[in-house]
Amino acid sequence: MKRDLKFSEARALKAAFDAKFHENVHYHDMCEFQYMSLDTVSDDRVAFIEGYFAGQGLRAVFNAARNEFTVEEPDA
Numbered sequence: 001m002k003r004d005l006k007f008s009e010a011r012a013l014k015a016a017f018d019a020k021f022h023e024n025v026h027y028h029d030m031c032e033f034q035y036m037s038l039d040t041v042s043d044d045r046v047a048f049i050e051g052y053f054a055g056q057g058l059r060a061v062f063n064a065a066r067n068e069f070t071v072e073e074p075d076a
Contacts, residue, residue: 003073004034037068
């Protein structure tokens, strides 16, 4: 199930990502859903995002191009 991040959670991710890669994670909050996007796609950036959310018991789900992702709670 998709999980919307609180604004404070999105800011924490953005700060951690910027500290490691000196790059921004873009936060898109639409009425119907929320997603995030990356300017640069690389294995280490994707692994960082996946590990960041895995450490919180969540899962990052990337699109085929790996430049956009949503966050999900693990299956029950």
